[in-house]
Amino acid sequence: MAVKAESHRAFLRAFPAVALAIFTAAIDQTITATALPAMAARFGEVERISWVVVAYLIAATVAAPVFGRLGDAFGRRRMTVLGFLLQGSGALAAAFAPNFELLLLARLVHGIGGGALLTLAMAVVGESLPPRERGQYQAYLVACFMSASALGPTVGGWLTEHYGWQAVFLLGLPLALLGLLATTRLPRRPGGGGFSFDAPGVALFTLFVVALVAMLDRVQRLDWVLAALGVAFAILALLLLLRAERRARDPLLPLSVLGEATVWRTNTLSSFIAATLVAMISFLPLYLSVVRNVPIATVGLMLLPMSMGGGLGALGSGLFMARTGRNMLLPSVGLTVSTLILCFLSFGAGRVPLSVLPWLLGLVSVGFGTSFPAVQTTVQVAAGPGRLGTATASVQFMRNLGAAAGTALLGALLFGTLALGEAGLAERVRAAIQGGRAALGAMPEAERAVLAAALAEGFRSLFAGAAVMGGIATVLAWRVPLRRI
Secondary structure, three states: HHHHHHHHHHHHHHHHHHHHHHHHHHHHHHHHHHHHHHHHHOOOOOOOOOOHHHHHHHHEEEHHHHHHHHHHOHHHHHHHHHHHHHHHHHHHEEEEEHHHHHHOOOOHHHHHHHHHHHHHHHHHHHOOOOOHHHHHHHHHHHHHHHHHHHHHHHHHHHHHHHOOOHHHEEEEEEEEHHHHHHOOOOOOOOOOOOOOOOOHHHHHHHHHHHHHHHHHHHHHHOOHHHHHHHHHHHHHHHHHHHHHHOOOOOOOOHHHHHHHHHHHHHHHHHHHHHHHHHHHHHHHHHHHHHHHOOOOHHHHHOOHHHHHHHHHHHHHHHHHHHHHHHHHHHHHHHHHHHHHHHHHHHHHHHHHOOOHHHHHHHHHHHHHOHHHHHHHHHHHHHHHHHHHHHHHHHHHHHHHHHHHHHHHHHHHHHHHHHHHHOOOOOHHHHHHHHHHHHHOOOOOHHHHHHHHHHHHHHHHHHHHHHHHHHHHHHHHOOOOOOEEE
C-alpha cells in the first residue's frame, strides 16, 4: 500500500509537465490541418502546402530517437526544458515567417520540439513509476493525447477564421511557457553520462525518414515511378544506417535492444495500430459525408465514440495490467475483436444503420486502445532502465512511421479502387479531401451521388486493408514473449 501511495505521489509531481508536453505535441500535429488553405493563399504555394505537415512529421520522427538517447545521457528534466524551448521558438518563427521557405524551416524546429516532448514525457513516466503501475497512469496520458488530437482541427479552424492562421502557431507559446513552469516540478535525476554523438547515424536516419515520407506521399498520389525511386533511396539509407550503427561506439539506434523479440514485435504491432487508426480518422469524414449523406455539422459527433474509445481502452488496459501484471492479455483479445469488426465492415458497412455505425467504430478504437499502455510499458521493461529513453523513442518512431505509412497505403488502396472506375474520379475525390468540409458541403447533389456510389466500393477495399493491418497486429500481440511484468 505504501508503494502504491508513493507511486501516486511521484506521478502527481510529474503529471503537469508530462501532460502539457503530450498535449502540446499532440495538438501541434493536427491543429494546422484546417489552416492550410489560408497559408496556401498567403504564400501562393498550393502545390507545396502539404509540406507544412510533412516537415513537422519528418522532424518529429528524427527527433524521437535523438532525444531519447539525450535523455538517457543528460537527464530528462534538462532535455524536456530544451524540448519546450524548441517547440516555442519554432511556433513563434512559424507565425511570423515572411516566406514559405522560412515557414518550412520553422516547422522543422517546431517538429523537433514536438518529437522531443512526446518521447521525453513517456520516458519520465517510465522512470518515475514501477513497471506494473505505469500502464494505469499512461492510460490517462493516452486520453490526453487523443483529446488534443481531436481538438486540434476544431480549434485550428476557429482560430484561423477569427484571428488568422498565425494564431494557430501562437497558441503554442502559452503552452510552452506553462510547460517550462511545470518542468520545474520534475525531479532532478542525473543522466547516464558517457554520451558520444552519433553524427553518421543521425544523418543516415534523417535520409531514411525523408526518403520514406516522400515515397509514401507518392504512393498516396499513385505516382508509382517516383514511389519506386523513394523505396530505393530508403532501402539504401537503411542498409547504410544498419552498417553504421553496428560500428558506432554509442549508436543512436542500439540494434541489440531493438532486435530483441519482445521489443520489435511490440513496436511493429504498435505501428500497424497507428496506421489503421490514423488512416481511418483521416478518411472516415469523407465516407460519412458523401457515402452515408451525414450533414457536415454532424460528422464530428458521429466520430466522437471513435475519438474517445482509444482512451477508454487504454484506461481499462492500464488498470488491468496494474492489478494482474498481465500486460498483453487484454490487448491480444481487444485487437482480435477490433479486427473482426473491421472484417464485418469491409462487407457490410453500407447496411449498418447510422445509429449503430459510430458505436462499432468506437469498439474498434477501444480494442486498439487496449494496446497503448501495454506497448509502452512492455518495451520499457524489456529494454531495461539503462536504455529507457531509447526504448520509449522507438515506440514513438514506429507510431509516426505507421501513421504515415497507413494513411498512404490505405489511401492508395482507396484511390486505386476508384481509378479502376470512371476516368478522373480518383482526382475529384482527392480534390474533395484536400478542400475539406467546405468543399464537400458545396458539392452539387448530382456529383455527390456519383462519388457516393464509387466511394462505397472504395471504402470496402479500405476497410478490408484496415482489417489486414489489424490482423497482423493481432498475431504479433499474441506472440509477444514478455506477457507478465
